[in-house]
Amino acid sequence: MTKLQFITRQLDRAQRKRYEHYVVQRIWHKLGDDRIKFITQQFVSRPDGRAMTDLYLPQFGLHVEIDEPQHIMNATADRVREADVINATNHEFLRIPVNFEEDLAEFDSKIDAVIRDIQQRIQTRDFIPWDPSSEMNPETYIEKGYVDVDEDVAFRTMADAASCFGRKYTILQRAFIPHPSEPNKYLWFPKLYENADWFNSISADEEIITEITKKPGRREAQVKLHISNFGRNGRRLVFARVRSPLGDLMYRFKGEYLLEIERSRQENQSVFSRVSKRATTYRAKTKI
Numbered sequence: 001m002t003k004l005q006f007i008t009r010q011l012d013r014a015q016r017k018r019y020e021h022y023v024v025q026r027i028w029h030k031l032g033d034d035r036i037k038f039i040t041q042q043f044v045s046r047p048d049g050r051a052m053t054d055l056y057l058p059q060f061g062l063h064v065e066i067d068e069p070q071h072i073m074n075a076t077a078d079r080v081r082e083a084d085v086i087n088a089t090n091h092e093f094l095r096i097p098v099n100f101e102e103d104l105a106e107f108d109s110k111i112d113a114v115i116r117d118i119q120q121r122i123q124t125r126d127f128i129p130w131d132p133s134s135e136m137n138p139e140t141y142i143e144k145g146y147v148d149v150d151e152d153v154a155f156r157t158m159a160d161a162a163s164c165f166g167r168k169y170t171i172l173q174r175a176f177i178p179h180p181s182e183p184n185k186y187l188w189f190p191k192l193y194e195n196a197d198w199f200n201s202i203s204a205d206e207e208i209i210t211e212i213t214k215k216p217g218r219r220e221a222q223v224k225l226h227i228s229n230f231g232r233n234g235r236r237l238v239f240a241r242v243r244s245p246l247g248d249l250m251y252r253f254k255g256e257y258l259l260e261i262e263r264s265r266q267e268n269q270s271v272f273s274r275v276s277k278r279a280t281t282y283r284a285k286t287k288i
Contacts, residue, residue: 001248003034003132014040019098020054020066026111027055027064031118035129044091053093058152059128060121061091064114068098136250138163142281149206149277153253154242158189161239161251166282179237181282188236189251202240202254209238209257211270219268226270227261234259236272237279253279 011028014021024040042056042063055064094117096110121127134140136155141164147153155161159169166181179185192202192209199212213222235258239251256279257272264271 001132003130006037006132007034010038010040014054017054017066019068023064023066023096023111024055026108027115027118030112030115033122035127036118036122037130057118059130060118061150062118062121063091063093065093065095066098067095069100136160142283144281146278146280147253149253149255154250155239156248156250158239158251161189161253162187163284164281165237165279166284168284182280185235185237185256187239189239189241192240192242206254207274209254209272209274210267211272223264223268223270226259227264235275238272255279 007028011021011024014024020040024038028038037058039056039058040054042053044051044053044063053063054066056062057064094114096114098107138155138160141147141153147164157172158175159172162169162172162177162180165179165187175189177187179187190200190209190211191198192200194200197214199214200210202209211226213219215222235256237256238254240254241249242252243249255274256276258275260271260273
């Protein structure tokens with residue numbers, strides 16, 4: 001997807017809210033900098049569900065919220081939601097309050113203050129320009145030496161994701177394979193929703209994944225198999241099959257998960273808890 005396609009789609013998504021649309025348009029056009037990536041209506045995981053923020057700039061871990069009067073009336077709930085997001089991601093928030101009685105110049109001055117803040121962030125040494133061609137490229141993460149949940153890592157195909165871990169894949173059709181470089185770990189590419197063969201789910205805060213087979217009479221046996229093979233496949237690097245906000249299919253990194261043996265026995269389902277948001281990447285030695 002080109003920058004033009006991405007940007008126009010993001011601007012289109014903000015049209016349903018007049019003030020949000022005005023703010024996003026002013027920020028984007030006054031910045032005038034195509035090195036910056038922005039996402040409108042960004043979902044973020046919370047302990048009890050998901051929050052949606054108005055504008056997100058991933059290069060800075062920065063969310064911009066447009067607070068219309070109904071938000072001001074629910075200020076306490078908004079602050080709790082903001083705290084949940086900050087605790088989960090270490091992101092920052094800038095808020096633009098809307099007063100229906102104020103004039104245009106006053107409202108624009110609030111937006112321009114946010115624009116100046118963003119411009120200052122661009123001037124820092126660690127600013128990395130947005131490059132759509134590299135953000136889903138395995139080589140980008142091999143060079144970095146890791147993939148991290150908080151950096152919103154996603155790949156177009158399972159083969160691209162798997163190629164970050166010490167072996168170059170040109171095609172991959174299995175959703176569960178051994179880690180090419182680390183023993184006793186697997187790469188897992190699940191559909192974290194009910195599908196033909198499995199009923200998988202992920203908790204609202206993404207800390208727990210449950211896996212249940214839909215094969216008649218096989219549920220208990222499948223759990224026992226996972227437990228008996230704990231030393232071989234108890235740890236999984238998870239890349240969930242999802243659709244992006246723009247509708248394209250991708251595999252998003254969710255972290256490293258460990259099989260919870262006792263809980264799996266008690267609940268008669270395979271339960272995995274997240275033990276790390278980061279995984280080491282490796283340069284390929286062989287090609288498949």
